[in-house]
Amino acid sequence: AKCKIEVVKVTSPNGGENWKVGSPHAITWTTNGTKTPVKKAKLFYTYNGGANWILIYTFLNSNPGTYNWTVPSANSANCKVKVMLKNKLGNTIGTDMSDSTFTISSP
Numbered sequence: 273a274k275c276k277i278e279v280v281k282v283t284s285p286n287g288g289e290n291w292k293v294g295s296p297h298a299i300t301w302t303t304n305g306t307k308t309p310v311k312k313a314k315l316f317y318t319y320n321g322g323a324n325w326i327l328i329y330t331f332l333n334s335n336p337g338t339y340n341w342t343v344p345s346a347n348s349a350n351c352k353v354k355v356m357l358k359n360k361l362g363n364t365i366g367t368d369m370s371d372s373t374f375t376i377s378s379p
């Protein structure tokens with residue numbers, strides 16, 4: 273069996289965190305080799321376990337592996353973040369989300 277290497281991996285928040293509304297937290301991810309260069313890195317979050325994904329930020333021509341996020345007022349224990357990498361053709365070349373849910377709570 274061929275071993276599948278994850279192209280991108282969310283490292284934080286990855287489940288179990290409790291982040292307060294309005295506080296700054298770093299969303300972090302690691303990227304392994306991609307067949308085509310990363311042209312865009314898009315960050316999303318969900319407050320309902322993935323039923324809706326809200327765009328946080330789009331990096332153009334960069335994939336820094338970290339983003340300083342001011343936590344929005346979601347007030348939910350069912351949150352995840354997702355990173356999506358795209359090439360210059362707009363094709364998704366890698367995507368990953370938090371392994372399990374984290375909490376956003378009132379300050």
